[in-house]
Amino acid sequence: MIDEQVRAAMVKWPDVPAVYGWLRLDRRGQWWLIDRGRPGFDEALHGLGSPITSPPIIDFIGRNYEHDAAGRWFWQNGPQRVFVDLDLAPLILRVLGTGRDATLVTHTGWPIERIDRVSMTADGDVFVDTGMGPGAIYDLDLGTLEFDEDPAAGPDGAAGVWLAGRRHAIVPHDPSQPPTFVTRPRAG
Numbered sequence: 001m002i003d004e005q006v007r008a009a010m011v012k013w014p015d016v017p018a019v020y021g022w023l024r025l026d027r028r029g030q031w032w033l034i035d036r037g038r039p040g041f042d043e044a045l046h047g048l049g050s051p052i053t054s055p056p057i058i059d060f061i062g063r064n065y066e067h068d069a070a071g072r073w074f075w076q077n078g079p080q081r082v083f084v085d086l087d088l089a090p091l092i093l094r095v096l097g098t099g100r101d102a103t104l105v106t107h108t109g110w111p112i113e114r115i116d117r118v119s120m121t122a123d124g125d126v127f128v129d130t131g132m133g134p135g136a137i138y139d140l141d142l143g144t145l146e147f148d149e150d151p152a153a154g155p156d157g158a159a160g161v162w163l164a165g166r167r168h169a170i171v172p173h174d175p176s177q178p179p180t181f182v183t184r185p186r187a188g
Contacts, residue, residue, distance in 0.1 A: 001110075002064050006076050013079035020186050023075060024049050024085040028138060029092035029107030031061055034085075062108030067133060072185035083185040090181050091135030093128055098144045100162040106132060118161055121173040126161070134180050 024032040032049030035041065052058060064076045065084075073090040075082045084090070092107040104112035114131030121127070126137040137145070146162040150169075159170040 009078040016079040018081040027088035071181040089136035095141035119173040
């Protein structure tokens, strides 16, 4: 999904070094710039960054947001790859609609057409493996979803959630399993 002018810049300047620790995606889909080059930068004071609020820049990041084979997500900023620190997941999923017909869209505006798996942490975070990649449902949107339990699944029932007219079983999140994405990519 990378812009054509970005692809051209990558060809023209193939050896631009990647950057790490300058861009962060929070658990609600907000992009943050961590201005490490600012005079007086202090990780403890400025390490969370400043929100990026310009709609054209947010749109540009969203159109050029990808991942590599190692599960590291990045923004391809012209010829430079800017790896993203993730507070929760690489995709923050917003809910459109309510109840059984609710659908999902990523924080970058991509509609979710395929759901492979849904899991929930003990803290109530709902993760969804999608055709676009792994994501987490925006916490304030959880109340618009229809959750249920399937008594036929056993004495405790099996939790499920309805999305796009289809019930998806919710499997417990297993913290011992490694994630399919890297939360803090660094040069190595």
